[in-house]
Amino acid sequence: MIEGLAALYIFMLAGFTGYEIISKVPVILHTPLMSGSNFVHGIVLVGAMIALGIAENGTQQAIGFVAVLLAAGNAVGGYVVTERMLEMFKSSGKKDSAGGKH
Amino acid sequence: MTILIQASYFLAAVLFILGLKQMSSPVTARRGIQWAGAGMVLATLVTFLSPELTDNPQALTNYGLIVLAIAIGGGYAYVTGKKVAMTDMPQMIAMYNGMGGGAAATIAAVELLKAQGEVAAGHADSLLGSASMSAHPSSIAEAMGTDVTILAIVGAVIGTIAFSGSIIAWAKLDGRLNSNKLLPQQQLINLVLAIVLVGFAIAVYYTGELMPIIAFFGIALVLGVFITVPVGGADMPVIISLFNALTGLAVGFEGYVLGNAAMIIAGTVVGSAGSLLTHLMAKAMNRSVSNVFFSGFGTSAVAGAAADESGGSMKEVQAQDVGIMMAYASQVVIIPGYGMAVAQAQHKVWELTQLLTDKGVKVKFAIHPVAGRMPGHMNVLLAEAGVPYDLIYDMEDINADFGNTTVTLVIGANDVVNPAAKKDPASPLFGMPVLNAEESENVIVIKRGRGTGFSGVENPLFLLDNTRMLFGDGQKAVNELIQAVKEL
Numbered sequence: 001m002i003e004g005l006a007a008l009y010i011f012m013l014a015g016f017t018g019y020e021i022i023s024k025v026p027v028i029l030h031t032p033l034m035s036g037s038n039f040v041h042g043i044v045l046v047g048a049m050i051a052l053g054i055a056e057n058g059t060q061q062a063i064g065f066v067a068v069l070l071a072a073g074n075a076v077g078g079y080v081v082t083e084r085m086l087e088m089f090k091s092s093g094k095k096d097s098a099g100g101k102h
Numbered sequence: 103m104t105i106l107i108q109a110s111y112f113l114a115a116v117l118f119i120l121g122l123k124q125m126s127s128p129v130t131a132r133r134g135i136q137w138a139g140a141g142m143v144l145a146t147l148v149t150f151l152s153p154e155l156t157d158n159p160q161a162l163t164n165y166g167l168i169v170l171a172i173a174i175g176g177g178y179a180y181v182t183g184k185k186v187a188m189t190d191m192p193q194m195i196a197m198y199n200g201m202g203g204g205a206a207a208t209i210a211a212v213e214l215l216k217a218q219g220e221v222a223a224g225h226a227d228s229l230l231g232s233a234s235m236s237a238h239p240s241s242i243a244e245a246m247g248t249d250v251t252i253l254a255i256v257g258a259v260i261g262t263i264a265f266s267g268s269i270i271a272w273a274k275l276d277g278r279l280n281s282n283k284l285l286p287q288q289q290l291i292n293l294v295l296a297i298v299l300v301g302f303a304i305a306v307y308y309t310g311e312l313m314p315i316i317a318f319f320g321i322a323l324v325l326g327v328f329i330t331v332p333v334g335g336a337d338m339p340v341i342i343s344l345f346n347a348l349t350g351l352a353v354g355f356e357g358y359v360l361g362n363a364a365m366i367i368a369g370t371v372v373g374s375a376g377s378l379l380t381h382l383m384a385k386a387m388n389r390s391v392s393n394v395f396f397s398g399f400g401t402s403a404v405a406g407a408a409a410d411e412s413g414g415s416m417k418e419v420q421a422q423d424v425g426i427m428m429a430y431a432s433q434v435v436i437i438p439g440y441g442m443a444v445a446q447a448q449h450k451v452w453e454l455t456q457l458l459t460d461k462g463v464k465v466k467f468a469i470h471p472v473a474g475r476m477p478g479h480m481n482v483l484l485a486e487a488g489v490p491y492d493l494i495y496d497m498e499d500i501n502a503d504f505g506n507t508t509v510t511l512v513i514g515a516n517d518v519v520n521p522a523a524k525k526d527p528a529s530p531l532f533g534m535p536v537l538n539a540e541e542s543e544n545v546i547v548i549k550r551g552r553g554t555g556f557s558g559v560e561n562p563l564f565l566l567d568n569t570r571m572l573f574g575d576g577q578k579a580v581n582e583l584i585q586a587v588k589e590l
Contacts, residue, residue, distance in 0.1 A: 014369075015371075018372060018373065022379055022382075025125075026496065027496050028128065029127075029481075030471075030477035030478030031479045032125065032131060032482065034346055036138065037379075041369055043114070043145060043364055043365050045142075045145075046362060047362055048205045048209055050155065050360055051360070054158060060215055063211050064164075064212050065167050070205040073201040074199070074205060075179075077194070078202075079183075080179065083139075085188075085482045086131045088482065089481075090490055091490050
């Protein structure tokens with residue numbers, strides 16, 4: 001378990017980290033990056049698994065099941081679309097392989 | 103075992119941060135998402151070993167349920183994610199984001215219900231007279247602890263609103279929901295709902311009853327819908343980005359509830375990164391975030407005030423003439439808009455670009471920050487067609503270059519080249535940074551018809567003396583241009 005004050009430090013440092021990462025991003029990557037960060041909060045899957053794992057009765061299991069279902073959708077979907085977008089970014093140095101694809 | 107799990111979470115958090123960092127450059131971006139993906143797989147796998155799961159008497163059933171839920175949710179997302187068209191990417195991101203928000207909210211629901219169960223058990227015991235069981239808490243706050251309860255509740259509100267709001271955003275962008283108006287006095291109703299929501303949140307905190315929990319989640323769901331429905335289509339990217347940030351925050355808070363550092367770090371990083379991204383997008387569109395929520399821009403009739411005063415008329419041109427013009431130009435700048443993507447013309451545009459390049463013409467692409475449905479969306483669409491990213495220029499980099507440009511070709515873009523945004527204080531677009539297309543020698547606009555664009559604002563650029571209109575479907579028009587250039 002993470003104690004209150006330590007968690008506060010984690011919140012603060014992680015907040016600054018996120019700000020730093022985004023502040024230097026070129027506009028051309030905004031959509032993939034939004035999608036990528038959308039994938040990263042798919043870590044909620046871990047929490048959802050624990051929530052279902054600690055469930056003790058039918059109601060809790062049902063809600064936990066929904067949690068895992070949604071979280072898995074977030075993580076998998078976020079990854080698939082981000083990867084699909086990023087694999088298309090090529091520089092003109094690799095023109096041949098890019099142009100020949102279609 | 104705990105050490106292994108904690109170390110894995112730590113490593114996952116590091117991989118997420120490094121991955122996001124690498125995604126900030128086109129050269130390393132793909133490796134970035136793969137690193138983050140590796141972190142996710144690692145974190146998910148070790149969670150199966152966590153003592154919360156293994157020590158539960160229901161462990162076997164729960165393991166089965168977890169695997170089944172991952173298979174269904176992940177399978178659905180994998181299939182839809184693989185086949186979604188690049189033009190539909192924004193709504194798909196909204197959908198996956200909504201699922202994440204919903205997951206955070208349901209985690210909170212499980213935690214609150216568990217605590218509620220403890221309180222209820224306590225009541226039952228005291229009714230039976232076994233007062234010796236003094237360990238029983240009298241409220242959810244007592245059962246979970248003050249800090250945990252507060253963050254669970256706040257995370258639940260944020261996650262639920264992000265969930266229902268994202269679903270509405272998806273439905274609107276996907277064309278399944280076209281209504282912008284909901285109820286008269288919508289803002290007032292939302293305010294009242296928000297106050298009632300706070301009331302129920304307090305009730306959840308201080309009691310151990312089931313009813314406030316249900317009402318609390320129900321109202322949060324409705325509020326998410328009510329907030330999102332009135333938002334205009336042009337503002338949707340800002341909303342999606344905001345919900346993305348909110349989901350991150352909710353995940354971070356629920357991470358505290360579960361004592362999971364990986365969730366806290368990843369969630370908070372996304373929360374702050376997403377907030378900044380939302381701000382940057384709103385700024386690029388010359389809108390403030392509160393503006394987006396509290397005014398229906400592009401929804402009601404925002405009539406182009408100075409439409410007829412400029413006096414000029416649209417002048418048509420034939421594809422042959424444009425072909426000649428471009429083939430002998432020194433520099434051509436192409437300004438693509440969402441209309442180009444709708445017409446699926448990006449592959450043809452790239453073909454045209456290659457033809458012109460072979461003839462020694464310098465071709466550049468100029469991208470407005472909000473071209474497409476969200477910032478960077480147009481880059482993705484061009485990348486899909488094979489356009490290398492070093493031919494693509496941001497607005498700041500190319501705006502000074504229009505003076506050296508022989509032909510500017512505008513395809514399916516409208517508001518982002520509207521000079522009224524610079525000159526006409528009466529225009530609803532006034533103050534929005536735009537591309538200086540009108541400064542080039544010739545402007546060719548490929549457009550379906552004479553109507554107004556996405557936001558419904560008239561564009562005086564179309565009436566200028568150096569502007570010629572090439573009417574027709576984007577793909578067909580570009581095809582004609584290709585033929586014209588080839589015949590030379």
